[in-house]
Amino acid sequence: MFKRVLIANRGEIAVRIIRACQELGIETVAVYSDADKNALHVQMADMRCRIGPEDAAESYLNKEALLYAAYESESDAVHPGYGFLSEDAEFAKMIVRAGLTWIGPLPETISLVGDKDAARAAIEPSGIPMAKGSEPLKNNEMALAAAKEVLYPAILKPVSGGGGKGMFIVHDENELKKVLQVVDVTKIRYYFEHYIERSRHIEVQIVADNFGEVIHLGERECSIQRRNQKLLEECPSIALSDEMRERVGKLAVAAAKSVHYSSIGTVEFLFDLATHEFYFMEINPRVQVEHGITEAITGVDLVRTQIKIAAGEPLDFAQKDIKFRGHAIECRINAEDPDNNFMPAPGKISFMHEPSGPRIRFDSGVTAGLSIEPYYDSLIAKVIAHGRTRGDAIKIMQRALNEFIIEGEDIKTTISLHKRILDDNYFRTGNIDTQFINKRLPIYNKEPKKLSLKEKLNLKSMISENLTMVFDAGINDFEE
DSSP: OSSEEEEEEHHHHHHHHHHHHTTTTOOOEEEEEEEGGOOOHHHHSSSEEEEEOOOOOGGOOOHHHHHHHHHHTTTTTEOOOOOOOTTTTTHHHHHHHHTTTSSSHHHHHHHHSSSHOOOOHGGGTTOEEEEEEEOOOOHHHHHHHHHHHHSSEEEEEEOOOTTTTTTTESSSSOOOOOOOOTTTTTTOEEEEEEESEEEEEEEEEEEEEEOOEEEEEEEEEEEETTTEEEEEEEOOOTTTHHHHHHHHHHHHHHHHHHHHOOOOEEEEEEEHHHHHHHEEEEEEEESTTTTTHHHHEEEEEEHHHHHHHHOOOOOSGGHHHHHHHHEEEEEEEEEEGGGGGTTEEEEEOOOOOOOOOOTTTEEEEEEEOEEEESOOOOOOOEEEEEEEEHHHHHHHHHHHHHHOEETTTOOOOOOHHHHHHTTTTHTTTTOOOTHHHHHHHHHHSSSSOOHHHHHHHHHHHHHHHHHHHHHOHHHHHHHO
């Protein structure tokens, strides 16, 4: 096992990795920009290395600085977390060439699955269903022809990258022409896929060691999204029967084997609600933000497992050992204003009360007194509820969100939006798809806002004070 691991990341995921390393008896090295010098992950690590100035959002993308920090700290391995350089094959190669261990898939695998066109070509011979797609586009004329070929509606995707960024859904040629005014397909490689509007976003957690063993840990429902980025995830998906669950699990394992995958990762599918067919989307070669809900229902610690695989250990469990218990929901709480087009709303946290109690997990990289920086991702925390059933998990999450209080100048959060989603009968009955937020958000914005417990107490106090003033002034003054 490693003696010391450098974490090439920050925030919640850095804290998560530190905790896994502590349980394995591994020392940790935190890296930080000046903006993060007092951050929670920096306080928790055994060692810390400065890698950049305050105004540099690129600090955590500085490959040379990160490699030097690993060398100076005498680390054995580097864990990239998610985001930043976690899917950068060149950085992974730099780490390996320096004689260190990369905690993740092989650099060659990252390159392959990171190129969606190459990944589709590698996986296609296995017979896994795929939505009709195009070749990478070279110019606008090719884009117009390709969109017609794959059939509208179509989704324009960058060949490289993930996380739902840089994607555009077009329903006709006029919409596409508007998109092509802001997207230069001659500089950034894009391609088209036919877009399935009535679909669910289903992803399958895979675990693969370096000895050819590949298993899956079930699926996650990730259909509650805004701008193709996830807001709320749950596990398992109530849309799938046992037969469908077994089928998509086998498809995910086949996809992983097609690219000789090792480490933990996620195979993503679109589930067509009309045909009940699963269409391959991509493989994410890293730990996912939402990994905690899979941990909740399987009991498998994914980050610890990932570290042990990187250290050369075989899996100590098989597919037959995986049992699914109950239902888990994760709410991503971001520093964003859902009533103002999800505009970022960072700031210093003056007060924060974390939800806790039975069957609640709270993962965060901030505390009261720290700031949510404008340079980085707006994630404040992930709240995970684990119940016996989906209905049970919803009630537990509602209780947790009512407990969650975060205050600070200029800070707004998505807590209120999550409360509305959980209270929505469409969500509660499972009547959801990838367009859920687009359809329901305009309705939420027209509804009167429900007050939190704290707001109710403040309102009660204000009413009481005003009534006292009225009675003290006398009835004649009140009438005036």
